[in-house]
Amino acid sequence: MIYIYHGEDDFTRAEALKNLRAQMGDPQFAELNTTVLDGKTLSFGELRHHADAIPFLSAKRLVIVEGMLARLDPRRKAEESDGDSEAGQESNPELKQQLLDYLPRLPPTTLLVFVENKKLHANHAVLKLADKDKKNAQVKLFAAPSADALPDWVIDHVEKKGGKIDFSAANDLALFIGADLYALDSEIEKLILYRSGETIRRDDVRAMVAPAQEQSIFELVDALGQRKTQRALELLHAQLRHNANEFYLLTMIARQYRIMLQVRDLATRGLGNDAIQKQLGLHPFVMKKMSEQARNYSVEQLDGIMHKLLDTDVSLKTSKLEPTLALDLLVVDLTTH
Numbered sequence: 001m002i003y004i005y006h007g008e009d010d011f012t013r014a015e016a017l018k019n020l021r022a023q024m025g026d027p028q029f030a031e032l033n034t035t036v037l038d039g040k041t042l043s044f045g046e047l048r049h050h051a052d053a054i055p056f057l058s059a060k061r062l063v064i065v066e067g068m069l070a071r072l073d074p075r076r077k078a079e080e081s082d083g084d085s086e087a088g089q090e091s092n093p094e095l096k097q098q099l100l101d102y103l104p105r106l107p108p109t110t111l112l113v114f115v116e117n118k119k120l121h122a123n124h125a126v127l128k129l130a131d132k133d134k135k136n137a138q139v140k141l142f143a144a145p146s147a148d149a150l151p152d153w154v155i156d157h158v159e160k161k162g163g164k165i166d167f168s169a170a171n172d173l174a175l176f177i178g179a180d181l182y183a184l185d186s187e188i189e190k191l192i193l194y195r196s197g198e199t200i201r202r203d204d205v206r207a208m209v210a211p212a213q214e215q216s217i218f219e220l221v222d223a224l225g226q227r228k229t230q231r232a233l234e235l236l237h238a239q240l241r242h243n244a245n246e247f248y249l250l251t252m253i254a255r256q257y258r259i260m261l262q263v264r265d266l267a268t269r270g271l272g273n274d275a276i277q278k279q280l281g282l283h284p285f286v287m288k289k290m291s292e293q294a295r296n297y298s299v300e301q302l303d304g305i306m307h308k309l310l311d312t313d314v315s316l317k318t319s320k321l322e323p324t325l326a327l328d329l330l331v332v333d334l335t336t337h
Contacts, residue, residue, distance in 0.1 A: 006116035007142035011181035039068025150174035163192035165200035179281040225296035246323035261302040264294040
């Protein structure tokens with residue numbers, strides 16, 4: 001069986017992969033029969049070696065290939081050649097033909113999953129092959145929900161987890177968190193546990209996912225951008241006094257800077273705020289704040305900050321530094337360099 005999972009919504013795509021893994025049966029034997037391959041450099045011979053392997057004490061073998069089909073996307077060469085449509089017709093003809101010849105003869109004991117973090121072009125050869133064989137192939141596009149669709153996504157996700165939420169609460173949660181599905185999932189888990197079987201209401205969202213907390217993160221990032229070391233440290237420790245988890249704070253700060261980097265990058269490419277807001281799926285309030293904060297940095301500076309945040313994350317996870325000290329050092333670094 002062939003699966004093609006493509007699209008920008010990595011959260012839902014990861015859930016689909018998790019469900020597929022769960023169908024492999026006993027986790028002990030499932031792990032023995034699961035292989036994950038980096039398709040960006042994978043040769044056809046290596047792919048076939050793993051896909052043709054016989055399952056060990058199991059009925060099926062799962063082979064996950066990440067990023068291989070992008071090498072065959074008709075748009076790839078065209079983009080590299082400044083939009084030359086002729087250059088994009090055959091990005092990797094030999095690999096394409098090898099796959100087209102092999103996939104119809106894939107062993108019935110193998111589940112072969114192609115994972116792509118972007119939407120494949122409709123003219124993609126392997127995509128067209130899969131679309132013609134519904135019995136032995138399944139194609140799923142994982143498109144991130146738009147800002148308007150987020151409340152419905154929240155309601156659906158809450159129900160999948162066995163909870164209930166009214167629309168006003170779902171709408172507020174979508175506004176407060178935005179299109180970060182991992183963050184939404186985390187807050188939904190917290191709200192379901194908090195209500196313990198009862199319907200989640202707007203007051204619950206405002207109590208548990210208060211926009212004041214988001215605003216305080218904005219203020220902290222503002223202080224960092226204005227190089228106000230003392231003020232940034234005060235805001236950081238105010239969060240810690242209210243029992244904010246160090247990993248959560250780092251995640252929220254990183255989220256702000258990641259969005260800021262995207263906003264700044266798109267702005268340097270000539271996009272206006274409305275176009276950027278639509279492309280990133282941001283709430284107007286968040287877009288306004290991000291635009292204001294991004295003016296304090298260049299794209300290169302923001303890229304450097306993301307590397308510093310990664311270093312701090314590694315320090316926290318490897319216990320190289322005491323968590324509060326690690327965050328203090330990060331604040332000093334960001335406000336003095």
